[in-house]
Amino acid sequence: MGNYLIMNSLNFPILSTTIFFPLVGALLLLIMRNDKLVKVTAFMVGVANFVVSLFLYIHFDPTTHLFQFGEFARWIPTYNINYILGIDGITIFLILLTTILAPLCVLCSWTAIEHRVKEFMFCILVMESAMVGVFCALDFILFYIFWEAMLIPMYLLIAIWGGPQKDYASIKFFIYTLFGSVFLLVAIIAIYLVTGSFNIPNAMFRDYSFNFQFWVFLAFAIAFAIKVPMFPFHTWLPAAHTEAPTAGSVFLASVLLKMGTYGFLRFCLPVTPQASLYFAPYMVVLSVIAIIYGGFICLSQTDMKKLIAYSSVAHMGFATLGIFSLTLFGFEGALLQMLNHGVTTGALFFCVGIIYERTHSREIYDNAGLGKIMPIYVGFFGLFSISSFAFPGTNNFVGEIYILIGTFANDKVAGFFAVVGAVLAAAYMLKLLKQITWGREDKRAIKDMNIREVAYLVPFAVFVVWMGLFPAPFVHTIEKTLTHLITQMQVFSP
Amino acid sequence: MRGFIMTILPELFMLFFSFVFLFLSIGRRRADVFKWAKVLSLLGLVVTLVSINGRGNLFYGAYKVDLFSQIFKALIVYGFVFVIFMLDRKNEIEEDYHAEYFMFLGFSTLGLMMLVSSVELISIAISLEISSYSLYVIVPLRKGQTRIQLEASMKYLFFGAISTGIMIYGMSYLYGMTHSTFLANIMFVLPKFLVQPIGILAIVLTLTGFFFKLSLFPFHFWAPDIYEGASNTTTTFIATVPKIAAAALLIRIGTLASAADPAFVTILMVLAGLSMTFGNLVGLVQKDIKRLLAYSGIAHAGYVMIGILAMSRDGNAAAIYYMAVYLFMNLGCFYVVLLLSKSGENISLNDLSGLAKRAPLLAFTLAVSAFSLAGIPPTGGFTGKLFLFTSAFKAGYLPIVIVGAVNTVISIVYYFNLLSLSYSKEPVATESIRLSFHEKALCYVLIFLVLYLGLMPFGLTQLFSAAV
Numbered sequence: 001m002g003n004y005l006i007m008n009s010l011n012f013p014i015l016s017t018t019i020f021f022p023l024v025g026a027l028l029l030l031i032m033r034n035d036k037l038v039k040v041t042a043f044m045v046g047v048a049n050f051v052v053s054l055f056l057y058i059h060f061d062p063t064t065h066l067f068q069f070g071e072f073a074r075w076i077p078t079y080n081i082n083y084i085l086g087i088d089g090i091t092i093f094l095i096l097l098t099t100i101l102a103p104l105c106v107l108c109s110w111t112a113i114e115h116r117v118k119e120f121m122f123c124i125l126v127m128e129s130a131m132v133g134v135f136c137a138l139d140f141i142l143f144y145i146f147w148e149a150m151l152i153p154m155y156l157l158i159a160i161w162g163g164p165q166k167d168y169a170s171i172k173f174f175i176y177t178l179f180g181s182v183f184l185l186v187a188i189i190a191i192y193l194v195t196g197s198f199n200i201p202n203a204m205f206r207d208y209s210f211n212f213q214f215w216v217f218l219a220f221a222i223a224f225a226i227k228v229p230m231f232p233f234h235t236w237l238p239a240a241h242t243e244a245p246t247a248g249s250v251f252l253a254s255v256l257l258k259m260g261t262y263g264f265l266r267f268c269l270p271v272t273p274q275a276s277l278y279f280a281p282y283m284v285v286l287s288v289i290a291i292i293y294g295g296f297i298c299l300s301q302t303d304m305k306k307l308i309a310y311s312s313v314a315h316m317g318f319a320t321l322g323i324f325s326l327t328l329f330g331f332e333g334a335l336l337q338m339l340n341h342g343v344t345t346g347a348l349f350f351c352v353g354i355i356y357e358r359t360h361s362r363e364i365y366d367n368a369g370l371g372k373i374m375p376i377y378v379g380f381f382g383l384f385s386i387s388s389f390a391f392p393g394t395n396n397f398v399g400e401i402y403i404l405i406g407t408f409a410n411d412k413v414a415g416f417f418a419v420v421g422a423v424l425a426a427a428y429m430l431k432l433l434k435q436i437t438w439g440r441e442d443k444r445a446i447k448d449m450n451i452r453e454v455a456y457l458v459p460f461a462v463f464v465v466w467m468g469l470f471p472a473p474f475v476h477t478i479e480k481t482l483t484h485l486i487t488q489m490q491v492f493s494p
Numbered sequence: 495m496r497g498f499i500m501t502i503l504p505e506l507f508m509l510f511f512s513f514v515f516l517f518l519s520i521g522r523r524r525a526d527v528f529k530w531a532k533v534l535s536l537l538g539l540v541v542t543l544v545s546i547n548g549r550g551n552l553f554y555g556a557y558k559v560d561l562f563s564q565i566f567k568a569l570i571v572y573g574f575v576f577v578i579f580m581l582d583r584k585n586e587i588e589e590d591y592h593a594e595y596f597m598f599l600g601f602s603t604l605g606l607m608m609l610v611s612s613v614e615l616i617s618i619a620i621s622l623e624i625s626s627y628s629l630y631v632i633v634p635l636r637k638g639q640t641r642i643q644l645e646a647s648m649k650y651l652f653f654g655a656i657s658t659g660i661m662i663y664g665m666s667y668l669y670g671m672t673h674s675t676f677l678a679n680i681m682f683v684l685p686k687f688l689v690q691p692i693g694i695l696a697i698v699l700t701l702t703g704f705f706f707k708l709s710l711f712p713f714h715f716w717a718p719d720i721y722e723g724a725s726n727t728t729t730t731f732i733a734t735v736p737k738i739a740a741a742a743l744l745i746r747i748g749t750l751a752s753a754a755d756p757a758f759v760t761i762l763m764v765l766a767g768l769s770m771t772f773g774n775l776v777g778l779v780q781k782d783i784k785r786l787l788a789y790s791g792i793a794h795a796g797y798v799m800i801g802i803l804a805m806s807r808d809g810n811a812a813a814i815y816y817m818a819v820y821l822f823m824n825l826g827c828f829y830v831v832l833l834l835s836k837s838g839e840n841i842s843l844n845d846l847s848g849l850a851k852r853a854p855l856l857a858f859t860l861a862v863s864a865f866s867l868a869g870i871p872p873t874g875g876f877t878g879k880l881f882l883f884t885s886a887f888k889a890g891y892l893p894i895v896i897v898g899a900v901n902t903v904i905s906i907v908y909y910f911n912l913l914s915l916s917y918s919k920e921p922v923a924t925e926s927i928r929l930s931f932h933e934k935a936l937c938y939v940l941i942f943l944v945l946y947l948g949l950m951p952f953g954l955t956q957l958f959s960a961a962v
């Protein structure tokens with residue numbers, strides 16, 4: 001099967017299982033009548049799927065850059081559309097991140113969602129299917145179908161269970177992302193007409209004309225920049241993040257935003273290497289603007305969720321900065337940053353969800369001064385906050401240091417501004433942490449976290465420390481793929 | 495003789511169907527017309543599907559039965575059967591006219607089936623008129639006589655008559671230039687006239703009749719008013735089935751015009767672009783769902799033209815595919831409208847508020863259909879648009895692809911309005927809507943078909959490209 005795909009040698013189609021198992025579980029939920037049963041089933045489905053995806057990690061071969069666990073089936077032969085799945089170093093951890101988030105999102109919604117529980121869990125599981133599918137698909141059409149199908153449950157999560165401005169936020173989210181996607185579709189068709197198939201690995205590293213690469217890159221970049229979101233396409237993000245229910249915000253921040261940077265790594269660089277080189281300085285400028293701008297906006301927020309949402313803009317700015325530094329360190333840093341941001345920001349959104357359930361407010365002042373009232377909560381919150389501004393010893397530090405090394409090697413000015421941005425991050429996160437811990441003196445009757453809430457924050461805390469102190473296994477797994485990418489880039493963009 | 499009958503069995507069966515109801519309308523016993531209509535229409539579907547492999551050139555070559563025509567006949571009968579099954583609530587049409595209503599539906603379907611097989615100008619004109627005149631009659635048949643449906647029927651009649659007149663005028667030019675009424679001969683001779691304005695004028699005037707049926711800009715004026723004025727079931731029929739036949743004939747003419755003339759393609763491209771943009775922009779401000787769907791139909795006429803103007807095998811197959819999707823997704827939307835309306839009245843957008851709470855299945859049917867109309871995967875609308883865009887891009891018409899893609903985004907706004915009303919608004923009327931088993935089943939079938947066309951067009955794409 002081609003020379004890009006190592007076929008699956010396990011005795012069951014593991015990628016298809018990881019993709020479609022949640023979907024089957026979701027359909028199963030539809031026939032249930034009891035809310036409690038629905039929650040338990042959804043949780044079990046999520047956990048089971050995570051266990052399946054662990055096999056991916058165990059059997060993953062880090063010594064090759066080829067796509068692994070490959071599956072191939074004919075789908076629409078008239079248009080040469082096939083069902084091709086495969087993962088490599090770029091996607092393995094993103095899939096694991098998705099599969100572990102799903103059961104945790106079910107846990108965090110246990111009491112927060114009171115009406116239409118069945119539909120909610122249905123949406124969560126369908127989302128999981130689509131998101132894993134995006135990372136596994138090696139056929140453009142398959143990819144595009146998952147990519148768009150993901151929007152529907154996300155839209156419903158915001159539109160049905162969202163906050164007061166849910167109508168505005170959900171429609172803005174959908175139209176914004178769809179606007180980008182149609183250009184992606186046009187680019188996909190253009191590539192199909194040149195290569196004769198919708199096969200993604202086939203489309204990589206070919207000698208397209210620069211003019212072709214130029215336009216395809218632009219079409220790709222609009223779609224992915226909206227998803228990341230890069231400045232100036234970020235305006236949908238605060239609205240959607242703020243209005244979505246906790247589980248929705250977590251999925252948005254932890255996985256959906258990664259789709260954009262994943263797109264840059266998987267499509268822009270390999271398919272249009274010359275154009276990537278040509279556009280890299282512009283992308284670096286936009287990334288730096290996002291970092292600085294996001295930082296300043298965060299400083300003036302009074303709404304916890306909005307603050308974390310804008311901090312995502314800055315963090316994802318680091319990721320795109322790493323990608324367009326076009327260095328190995330930059331790539332590795334960007335991929336680690338994607339994971340770290342997924343974990344840290346996801347955890348912070350969980351924290352906001354926990355306190356929102358108690359005080360029904362997202363305002364920083366209403367939730368201030370919890371240090372003595374909720375010690376466990378503040379402990380977790382503190383860990384994730386310092387991780388968010390890349391305190392040494394936490395996960396984000398590793399990612400950002402890689403990115404900064406890559407950036408300084410490439411462009412000193414951009415590196416300087418990125419450091420300024422990192423300082424800004426410390427400023428706004430510490431300001432938030434100070435308020436939450438000591439901001440008010442008055443005693444209020446708020447219960448501390450219960451076992452369930454601790455249970456879904458512990459995995460994140462473990463990851464934050466593990467990644468911060470011992471990142472070698474992660475770097476080792478992704479290294480080969482990224483080394484291959486950078487060498488090919490150098491060959492194809494002289 | 496036997497072979498002759500077998501080839502046109504579907505048409506003969508529709509004729510039989512209409513005669514049955516003609517006699518039922520004369521007789522006094524009318525209790526069971528619905529049951530008869532359902533049974534007979536299903537039988538018609540079976541007959542059409544069985545004769546899908548029929549081949550033949552009848553009536554001295556004026557009537558061509560091939561895979562292309564049989565596929566379209568099958569689609570037309572599918573639409574017909576669905577409309578008859580949807581009519582179940584008996585709240586749309588005056589009881590006295592039920593038998594007549596079925597008769598006219600049958601005649602109109604017969605005309606459309608004949609249209610997709612006609613390859614000669616006079617048979618085309620006759621088939622088109624058979625189908626149109628039946629529709630002129632059923633537009634005013636709506637419970638509770640008000641001026642609105644009479645106005646609609648008059649408008650439909652006048653617009654229809656004028657467009658037929660223009661079409662026949664164009665045909666006279668074609669005949670004058672080429673000395674033949676057979677499409678094959680005309681298209682053989684026509685290319686040398688296409689360099690002159692008269693050639694372009696003749697063919698554009700001739701196509702007007704089909705553009706009218708398809709409600710392509712600028713021949714769309716009838717659509718919103720007629721949709722609003724006619725009963726919900728009649729609108730469902732008019733919005734779906736005749737458009738399939740019109741698209742079929744446009745594709746047929748496209749396949750015959752082997753040498754695509756740039757000027758001709760440019761005209762089609764401009765019409766397609768304007769139709770999409772106009773339909774979608776005006777759709778944004780509609781309050782009545784049927785009017786909204788009328789404008790959405792105008793936009794979709796433009797999408798289908800993208801496939802036809804590619805003048806390639808791929809493009810025509812894509813257009814057929816899109817018509818199939820178009821049929822089912824529109825049936826889905828209209829069925830929700832039909833079930834929401836208690837006594838056959840029109841439904842405004844506000845009536846959708848909180849639909850998800852009152853009737854989750856209806857909301858879901860509407861959601862799937864609207865997503866499909868908007869072209870979001872994994873629904874059929876996406877797969878259809880993908881094929882259309884790919885074929886036009888392949889033929890080198892990138893501008894129209896970009897116009898189409900941007901239009902997809904514009905149209906999202908109003909399709910989404912339907913969804914956000916039904917999912918995130920609180921209901922005004924709180925009582926839930928009860929659906930019978932039959933109605934639920936029909937909803938599930940439509941949802942299934944739209945998703946099926948989106949995800950698994952396995953054999954269909956091959957079948958359709960074999961047909962053109």
